[in-house]
Amino acid sequence: MTQALNHFPPSAADAHRRLQAFVPKAGRTYAGRRNFDFGPGAHDCVSTLSPYLRLRLLDEVSVTRAVLAQHSAAQADKFLSEVFWRTYWKGWMEQRPGVWLQYLNDLNRLKDDVQTQSGLRARWEQACLGKTGITAFDAWAKELVETGYMHNHARMWFASIWLFTLELPWQLGADFFLRHLLDGDAAVNTLSWRWVAGIQTKGKTYLARPDNIAKFTNGRFKDLRGLATYAPALDAPEPPAPVDLPKCGPKPLGARYGLLIHGDDVDTGPLLAEAPAPQAAAYADATAGHSPWQMAPHVGAFRMAAAQDRLATLPNSPSTTPALESAQAIAQWAARHDLDQVIAPYAPVGPMADMLRSYQTLPDAPPLYLIRRPLDTAAWPLARKGFFPFRKNIPDLIARFVHDDAQAQSWDQLALDFEA
Numbered sequence: 001m002t003q004a005l006n007h008f009p010p011s012a013a014d015a016h017r018r019l020q021a022f023v024p025k026a027g028r029t030y031a032g033r034r035n036f037d038f039g040p041g042a043h044d045c046v047s048t049l050s051p052y053l054r055l056r057l058l059d060e061v062s063v064t065r066a067v068l069a070q071h072s073a074a075q076a077d078k079f080l081s082e083v084f085w086r087t088y089w090k091g092w093m094e095q096r097p098g099v100w101l102q103y104l105n106d107l108n109r110l111k112d113d114v115q116t117q118s119g120l121r122a123r124w125e126q127a128c129l130g131k132t133g134i135t136a137f138d139a140w141a142k143e144l145v146e147t148g149y150m151h152n153h154a155r156m157w158f159a160s161i162w163l164f165t166l167e168l169p170w171q172l173g174a175d176f177f178l179r180h181l182l183d184g185d186a187a188v189n190t191l192s193w194r195w196v197a198g199i200q201t202k203g204k205t206y207l208a209r210p211d212n213i214a215k216f217t218n219g220r221f222k223d224l225r226g227l228a229t230y231a232p233a234l235d236a237p238e239p240p241a242p243v244d245l246p247k248c249g250p251k252p253l254g255a256r257y258g259l260l261i262h263g264d265d266v267d268t269g270p271l272l273a274e275a276p277a278p279q280a281a282a283y284a285d286a287t288a289g290h291s292p293w294q295m296a297p298h299v300g301a302f303r304m305a306a307a308q309d310r311l312a313t314l315p316n317s318p319s320t321t322p323a324l325e326s327a328q329a330i331a332q333w334a335a336r337h338d339l340d341q342v343i344a345p346y347a348p349v350g351p352m353a354d355m356l357r358s359y360q361t362l363p364d365a366p367p368l369y370l371i372r373r374p375l376d377t378a379a380w381p382l383a384r385k386g387f388f389p390f391r392k393n394i395p396d397l398i399a400r401f402v403h404d405d406a407q408a409q410s411w412d413q414l415a416l417d418f419e420a
Contacts, residue, residue: 004148004298007041008051008182010305012267015052019066022047026067027075034078035216037151040143046151047079050183053086055306056265056345060087061375064402073395080398081391082152084379086188088390090348091380093187095242097349102237103190106171111292114172127166128176136213136221137161148182148298153216159196160208164228170197180296186350198233201386205231242384248372254341257369258334259314260284260324264352265345266307268314270371280337281314283307284330284344285323289351327358331365339366346372375401 008014026047033045052058060083067076093099114121126132130141140158144150150158155177162173174193178184191200198205210224258280259271266283285307287300304323311317324330334342347353347370360368375397382393 003146004182005302005305007147007149008048008302010302011309012057012306015049015057018047018052019049019058019063022049023066023070026079027071031075031078034082035153037154037217039139039217039220040147043149043151048149050086051149051302053083054183054185055263055303056267057306057310059267059373059375060084061401064398068398068402073398080394084391084394084397085387086185087375087379088383088387089188089191090185090376091383091390093191093349094245094380095384096239097243098240099194100186100190100349103171103174106169107175107292110169110172120168123166123168124172127162127168127173132166134161134165134226135223136217137165139221144177144180145296148180148296148302150177150181155192156196156206157208157213159193160206160231161227163197163234164205164207164231165226170194170199170234175291175293178290178295179293180299182299182302184290184299186290187348194236197236198231199236203233205233207231245372245377245380248346248370248377251367251369253343254339254366256337256339257341257343258282258337258339260330260342260344261307261310262344262347262352262356263287263303263307264347264350266303266310267345268310270373271343271345272314274371275343278314278343279339280333281311281317282321282330282333283311283323284352284355285325286351286355288325289354327355327362327365330355330359331362334366341366342368344368344370346370346376348376 025045030045030047036045037043038045049058049063053060053063063083064080067079073080114124127137128141128145130138130145132138137158140150140154159170159173162168163170170193174190177189177193178186181189194200195204196206207230208227210227213221213224253275256279257275259268259275259278260282261268261271262284263286268281272278283304285300285303287295287303307323308321311321324333330342342359344356347356356368356370359365378400379393379397383390
């Protein structure tokens with residue numbers, strides 16, 4: 001846990017320091033070097049901002065604005081496209097919540113299989129412990145467990161080997177990631193694994209090749225024999241038709257209201273903009289709901305520390321507040337402070353959204369008002385098909401939310417070039 005939090009200090013100040021340190025590399029340097037994984041402590045060719053984006057200590061708008069202050073849209077195209085991949089995945093899942101529910105159902109079934117099938121259990125344990133004998137795979141597994149992070153290219157290789165060489169269920173691999181990644185996210189993680197498996201983009205899989213691994217790891221793994229040479233797409237149910245986003249609109253503030261940040265958004269800024277005089281503030285945590293197995297301690301610790309960092313900036317905030325880990329605990333907190341309204345960031349598909357829905361069904365619980373960020377409201381409904389149709393909207397989203405007309409014109413030209 002210490003190593004993970006030392007490398008990713010859980011505060012807004014550290015998030016912005018990391019962003020500013022990376023921004024000079026966000027143009028041609030990133031475009032040319034982003035696929036290289038040089039190992040733990042040497043991920044200097046990528047931003048490593050994802051744990052902070054996961055908690056909204058940074059968001060797409062702040063990152064884009066910082067990058068375009070130093071780079072043209074053309075220079076930063078590769079990096080900003082990756083930033084908006086996260087937006088796309090979130091929007092796609094938000095309109096198809098049944099995909100997450102099916103994943104959880106699959107995990108519960110597989111937990112029974114792991115307990116009753118000794119061969120599956122042995123192979124699963126070897127993979128999670130980094131004891132498969134595949135040197136690269138084992139190194140990545142240990143890096144993830146120790147640091148809470150893995151390079152994006154390594155995640156693709158790792159998932160491919162898990163699926164097509166070790167022939168383990170993709171859901172167990174996605175769960176292994178979610179239990180350890182500081183940036184583990186219900187939508188991004190689940191859909192990325194589905195993509196490697198050929199489920200998300202029907203029939204399109206990702207095969208980890210020895211020559212590709214050798215090239216982009218600078219030859220640091222000496223024995224890459226034995227990897228699968230074929231990656232057949234896995235079968236899966238068709239995804240449900242997309243549904244509309246829930247409404248989130250302004251509501252009158254009560255006389256006494258409290259702010260509730262949570263593990264999907266610890267940023268107090270958007271809440272204070274609409275509710276500037278809270279009577280109380282707290283942090284709700286649904287980390288345990290991501291897996292039927294125990295989550296790695298550093299995941300919850302990172303989220304809790306980041307939440308405390310934000311709560312400490314509020315007037316009259318206590319130095320520490322225990323995490324509220326159930327709908328009932330939220331209601332009890334609201335009752336202790338005699339609140340007649342609770343204000344919280346919108347929680348996308350995942351355990352926190354489930355907890356907040358449960359809260360809303362409790363008798364006598366004060367009304368819950370959810371605030372969704374304007375970019376999410378605008379961008380998520382555009383994620384109805386694949387990423388490339390969504391990508392054509394990025395210039396307009398940047399023009400609307402980053403407020404840089406000159407850069408927006410450059411992005412408009414990029415969109416035209418892409419369509420051509």
